Amino acid sequence: MSKKFVHPYIPNGAPELMEQMLKELNISSSEDIFKEIPKHLRFQGRMNIPEPKLSEYELKRHVEGILKKNQTTSDNLSFLGGGTWDHYVPAVCDTIGQRDEFLSAYVGDAYSDHGKYQALFESSSMIGDLLKMEAVSTPTYDWANAIGIAARMASRINGRKEVLVAGSMSPSRFSVINNYLKPEISLIKIAFDKTTGLMDLDDLKRKLSDKTSSVYFENPTYFGPVEHQGEKIAEMAHAVGAEVIAGVDPSSLGVMKAPSDYGVDICVGDLQPLGIHMQYGGGLSGYIASRDEEKYVAEYPTLLFGVTSTLQEGEYGFGHVFYERTSYASREKGKDFIGTTTSLFGIIAGVYLALMGPEGMRELGEGIMQRVAYAVEQIDAIPNVKVLYKDNFFKEFVIDFNETGKTVETIHKALKTMGIFGGIDLSCSRQFPEMGEAAIYAITEKMTKEDIDRLVTALRKVC
Amino acid sequence: MPKGKARNKFQQARWEEPIIHELSNKGVRGLIPPRVEAEIQATTGKVLDNLKTMRREEAPELPEVSQKTVLSHWLRLSQETMGSNIGNDISEGTCTMKYNPRINEEFASNPLFTDLHPMQDEDTVQGMLEIYYKFQNFMKEVSGLDHCSLQPGGGNHAVYTAASMIRQYWSDRGALDTRDEIITTIFSHPSDAATPATAGFKIITIYPDENGIPDIEAIRAAASERTAAIFMTNPEDIGIYNPRVDEVVKIIHDVGGLCFYDQANANAFLGVARAREAGFDMCHFNVHKTFGTPHGCSGPGTGAFCCLDRMYPYMPVPVVDFDNEKYFLNYDIPKTIGHVRDYAGVSGVVLKAYAWVMSMGHDYMRQAADVSVINNNYLEKQILQIKGITSAFQDNGITRQEQVRYSFEKLKEDTDVGTDDVNARIVDFGLPSYWTSHHPWVIPEPMTLEPCETYSLDDLNEYVDVLRKVVDEAYSDPELLKTAPHASSSHRRNKPEELDDPDKWALTWRAYQRKHLSN
Structure with a gap:
């Protein structure tokens, strides 16, 4: 260094x-x-780390220089979804998410961080409003983490060691829970119906037994269709004494039935659609909720914030609920483990839900469904291209390109030259290669008719 | 107010802010979502009918509030929160509450970062992957180990990743049935016990010797052909560096076990001491602590997991790699445990931490370590002069490193005022609640402070002055502490037992209404 x-x-x-x-x-x-x-x-020795960019401007030039190598979904038209979605992030969400108080607080008690506790309590409350559930945890790492936690909760509740999961679930979420449930709990996939994309109830029936601890399904499914058999799945699972876990996209809940109304015991999902930027997948934040019964609450490994009273009459105070459950309190005797997760995103999701309100969430859901219905109709009319599992979508759908004689890779490469990011390529070995040349396309409220028409024109040209 | 002194007239914002639901008025709106064009509406008809049995009949009972109400409400709640960028957060020992540079937040708000989908073609995210790759390399330099994954979403998640890989390692050798024990130490973080237990291992916990160092003979006695691995922190939570850590590693390696080094609090050892020299197979760093990224009220964080070649076959996928031309996501790890989190990791934390390292370089990272330990020793010297405060294993002649676990045991004996009361009272002087200790409280009435490099001498002096004042109050007016806080956003909980009572606890407004307001 030349000068210190x-x-x-x-x-x-x-x-x-x-x-x-x-x-x-x-x-x-x-x-x-x-x-x-x-x-x-x-x-x-010396760590092999570059000489520092000591002037802030120098650092800015350097980092922004690297970021300029990225191509974004705002400069292109993106149809990628599958767990991270390009929803609109309201300005107020950014303002609150960037407040240094929330940004840089940590584990202080409610006596110094009253606002943090209230904010997270309110987020839980509003997630509870969507789900019609009264027990809602502080956020987990992500949706996949929440599924794993819920399945282990169920296993501790009923002492059983088999978890049945929808065969259509996201492969990467499956991979996370496959590790998380080891070594004691086994994971069995239920086939999905090839014509509807929904759970094959015959296969579910075959695999349910008195060993089944829980049944997990996603609604909407990873492929996009709404799992309208939810109530039937819950009935069948409950009949053998199993717990019902559903993974639900919260952005659908302005128009879709609350999971507790169709028999779901533990509900999980991701808060990312609720005002959190995609951030190359860094915006994930899982939620877990259940009925407010001791048998469930006692099994949460996560921090639970509760409202209570203080020495000042009429004042709200906050604190940890049933802290002894946690590994912070009880080390290896606690429920699973807890750590630093994604609280700031949880706070932002609360801001989002308050901004949207019941009407905003309904309009969001309906608007997405209308755009999807339009897109599906247009795309399905393209020769050799068809949309699978029709007329039953929320914000995603599968396009089957098999009859085009072209691979998804080829089609998407061509789309990219036109400034379009195609959806998730299911033919990839880590996805659903048995479906051949197919891809999941996502449409959010940010899409205009012109955007959709642009995709349709491009697909007509390419396919 | 003179610098370096307690803020005697501090008053935190106290808005008496209602719960957001109480601010609701029917029909009020906070945001209008993008409208659907009439042309689309005309052709799509009643899409909600497609939901069939899944159609929601009644709107969710969300609050109905204006945009201004939303903004004001959460701004007020933020003012009722003491972030480390606002306050003198020496308080949260073991958490490394350093300054979180604003410029790094700018990077994380840049659309060239925020508007990236994790499944985009690698060609379109070369900048992001470059940052991942280079930051992985930085972590290899800091640890001295061969590989790094940034997928874990926090420190404990990285420790869990280690536990999962160890399980895979022994399973791969057909020895999981016999290698089923994990050794850890009581002053290591609870995750060093809890995550291997979650992964299916039995836990053996070692207590310290008379100097506060893990009892090496107890470790020797515990190590056997059943030992899958040891999980240990160094220095442990009490700030004492274990000089025989390499002997511990040897004991475990000699029985065929693996060694995981919990480096959650590595700030004082940047460029000073590494997992490599101590002989460990794996380690992790809490990126949101040591590498300057904010804690976000408890996340988003990142755990950087590092390991030697021998553990590489079990690493989570994908890791970010480079083929000398382009960066790519490498899924080709033969015996991988799979994913521990969706996608590559918590990219915002990685981006900010990359920028932090680039603003520091080797020399200033090394200086961060130097200043941290000097700050800590300065603070310790002043605090131990205060009546009623001692430290764990105080007279063992060992110089503390980056943090100290203090004890108010004497104060409690003298005044019946314990650490929880002191902790509630310091808030009245504008200091965030401090970290007492992880459980169990082996050290009675604990307080753990960590004055890392971004605190000034004035900050250290202010902290000491507050403690001195509060302890004086404990001797002169204990009731003042027992009813604290008085100048905070809220007052002391009067029925804490209700938070453990299923009939009374309320995790949501719905539950509160049912349990507390229905009569």
Whole structure:
């Protein structure tokens, strides 16, 4: 380094302050403290890390220079979904999400962080309003994490070790829970009906038994159709004493039935659609909810914030509910484990739901469904292209390209040259290669008719 | 107010803010979603009928509030929260509450980052992948280990990733039935016990010797052909560096076990001491602590998991790789545990942390370590002069590193005022609640402070002055502490037992209405 600057983030790096402290401690440098680390355990070299960009502007040029290598969904027309969706993020969500108070708080008690507790309590309350459920956790890492937690909760509740899951569920979410349920709980896929994309109830019937701990399905499904057999699935699962877990996209709940109304015991999903930017998949934030019964609440591993009273009459106070459950309190005897998850996103989701209100959520849902219905009609009319599982979608649908004689990869490459990002390629080995050349397309409220028409024109040209 | 002194007249914002549902008025709107063109509406008909049995008959009971109400409400709630960028957050020891630079938030708000979908073609996200790849490399430099995954969503999630990989490692050798024990230490983070237990292992917990260092003979006695691995922190939560950590590693390796190093609090050891030199097979860093990204009221965070070559075959997929021409997501890891989180990781944290490292370089990261330990020793010297405060294993002659676990045991004996009361009272001087200790409280009436490099001498002095004042109050007017806080956004909970009572607890407004307002 040519010149030693006092780093703006390190005030006591100023020589006079440092000297004052060293003098007070009667030591000459940090080496008098690091002496406790034996020499053979010390790192003697230099970390191979670039020279620092000390001026903020220099850093800005550098980082933005790298970011410029990205191509975004705002500069292109994107039909990617499957777990992260390009919904509109209201300005107020960004304002609140960027407040330094929320951004930089951590685990302080409600006595210093009353607002944090109230904000997360309100988020839980509004998620509860959508789901019609009274017990809602602080956020998990993501939806997949929430499924894993819910399945383990169910297993502790009924002592059973088999979890049946919808065969159409997202493969990466499946991968997460496949690891999370090991070693004791086994995971069995239920086939999906090839004509409807919904759960094959005959296969479910075959696989349900007194060993079944829980049944998990997604609604809408990963492929897009609405799982309108939800009530039947719940009945069948309950008949063998199993718990019912559903993964529900919260952006659908202005128009779709609350899961508790069709027999779901534990509901999970992701808050990302609720005012959280996609951030290359960094915007995930899972939720878990259930009925407010001790048998469920006692099994949550996560932090639960509750409202209570204080010494000041009429004032709301907040605190941890049933903290002894957690691994923070009880180490290996706690329920699974808890840690730093995604609370800030949970707060933002609450802001979003308050902005939207019941009418906004209804308009959001209906508007998405109308756009999808229009897109499906237009796309299905393209020769050799068809939309699978018709007339039953929320915001996603599968386009079958098999009859075009072209691969999804080829089609999407061509679309990309026209500034269009095609949807998730199901022919990829990590997706559903047995479906051949097919892809999941997502449409959100950000899409206009012109956008959809642009896709249709492009597909007509390419296919 | 003189600098470096307690804020005697502090008053936190107290808005007496209702619950958002109480602000609702029928028909009021906060946001209008994008309209659907008439042409689309005309052709699509009654789409809601397509929902069949899944159609929602009644609108959700969400609050109906104006945009201004929403903004004001959450701004007020933010003012009733003490973030570390606002306050003097030496308080949250073990959490490394350093300054979170604003410029890094700008990067994370840039549409060139926010508007990226995780399933885009790799060609279109080369910038993002470059940041992942380079930050993975930084983590390899800091740990000295060979590989890095940034997929875990937090520190505990990275520890869980280690537990999952260890399970896969032994399963791969057909030895999972016999390698079923994990050794950890009581002053290691609870996740070092809880995550391996979640992954199916039995846990053996080692207590400290008379100097506060994990009892090496107890570790030797616990290690056996059943040992799958050891999970340990160093320094542990009490700030004492274990000088025999390599001997512990050798004991475990000698019985065939693996060694995981919990480096959640690595701030004081950047460029000073690494997992590699101590002989560990794996380690992790809490990116949201050591690498300057904000804690977000408890996330989003990131756990950087690092390991040696021998553990590579079990790593989560994808890791970000580079073929000398382009960056790509590498799924080709033969015996992978699969995903621990969807997609590559919490990209915003990775982006901010990358920027933090680029603003520091080796020299200033090293200086962060130096200043952290000097700050800590300065603070310790002042605090231990206050009557009624001691520290864990105080007279063992070992110099503390980045943090200290203090104890108000003496104060409690003298005044019946304990750490919870002190913790409630310091808020009245504008300091965030401090971290007491993870459970169990092996050290009675604990307080754990960590004055990392971004705190000034004035901040340290202010903290000491507050503690001195509060302790004086405990001796002169204990009731003042027992009823604290007084200048906070809310007052002391008067029925804490209700939070453990299924008939009374309320996790949502719906539950509160039913349990507390229905009569």
